[in-house]
Amino acid sequence: QVQMVQSGAEVKKPGASVKVSCKTSGYSFRDSYIHWVRQAPGQGLEWMGWINPHSGGTKSAQKFQGRFTVTRDTSISTAYMELTSLRSEDTAVYYCARDVLNAGDSWGQGTLVTVSS
Amino acid sequence: EIVLTQSPGTLSLSPGESATLSCRASQRINNNYLAWYQQKPGQAPRLLVYGVSTRATGIPDRFSGSGSGTDFTLTINKLVPEDFAVYYCQQYGSSLTWTFGRGTKVEIK
Numbered sequence: 001q002v003q004m005v006q007s008g009a010e011v012k013k014p015g016a017s018v019k020v021s022c023k024t025s026g027y028s029f030r031d032s033y034i035h036w037v038r039q040a041p042g043q044g045l046e047w048m049g050w051i052n053p054h055s056g057g058t059k060s061a062q063k064f065q066g067r068f069t070v071t072r073d074t075s076i077s078t079a080y081m082e083l084t085s086l087r088s089e090d091t092a093v094y095y096c097a098r099d100v101l102n103a104g105d106s107w108g109q110g111t112l113v114t115v116s117s
Numbered sequence: 118e119i120v121l122t123q124s125p126g127t128l129s130l131s132p133g134e135s136a137t138l139s140c141r142a143s144q145r146i147n148n149n150y151l152a153w154y155q156q157k158p159g160q161a162p163r164l165l166v167y168g169v170s171t172r173a174t175g176i177p178d179r180f181s182g183s184g185s186g187t188d189f190t191l192t193i194n195k196l197v198p199e200d201f202a203v204y205y206c207q208q209y210g211s212s213l214t215w216t217f218g219r220g221t222k223v224e225i226k
Contacts, residue, residue: 035215037162045154045162045205047215059213095161102209103152103167105174110161 002026004096006108012115017084020111022096029077030054033099036070036081038092039110046092050099051079086115119144119210123218129226136193138221140206145186150209153182153191156220157202165204166191193223201225 007021022034036048049060051070060068069082079096094111097104120143128136140151149169154162164173166182169189179194193200206218 037215037217044219045156045207045217047217050213050215061214097162101167102150103164103173103207104154104162105164105167107161107163 002106004108006111009112019082022079024077034079040092121218127222138191140189142187152207154205
């Protein structure tokens with residue numbers, strides 16, 4: 001079955017960067033886009049961007065442009081999300097999700113990123 | 118950018134009752150790229166419906182999606198205890214982005 005397993009929780013200081021991984025299995029990694037979505041404490045879902053694992057092409061929400069990078073390693077079926085210049089408002093659970101028919105049919109378990117001095 | 122407005126913010130119902138959740142888009146959603154998710158505390162979202170009305174794998178038939186254009190509805194028939202959760206709608210736009218509504222919480226009355 002499809003699995004998306006994310007890396008563990010992170011605590012970072014303001015101004016630092018964080019890189020979260022999303023290891024996939026159970027399907028052909030190159031065949032489906034992977035999206036990144038975050039959720040601040042007690043808030044709703046916020047789309048951040050996607051990567052096309054086949055081509056490496058990416059797109060990010062305008063809000064995150066310049067701070068948000070999505071990459072992949074096809075040899076290990078893993079996608080990565082890096083967010084730089086962290087601030088307290090970036091404290092959130094970060095999710096990866098597989099795109100099937102323009103919806104997220106499988107999600108990672110989430111990675112809590114806490115930004116605190 | 119399309120904005121999705123979900124209503125009501127909170128729905129208080131008893132098990133056995135039916136829930137009607139609304140998602141209204143600020144512009145017409147083309148190609149029926151509208152999905153619904155359920156999220157429980159501490160869990161990742163779970164896809165319920167995509168393409169407006171197609172249930173995802175393993176989703177019970179008490180969940181149904183409908184609508185077109187700018188107005189969409191998720192109906193949950195005969196609520197069972199595990200259905201009390203937060204529900205989000207999501208659209209995929211021509212700018213190749215996802216947008217989520219702010220969610221509707223279905224709580225036990």
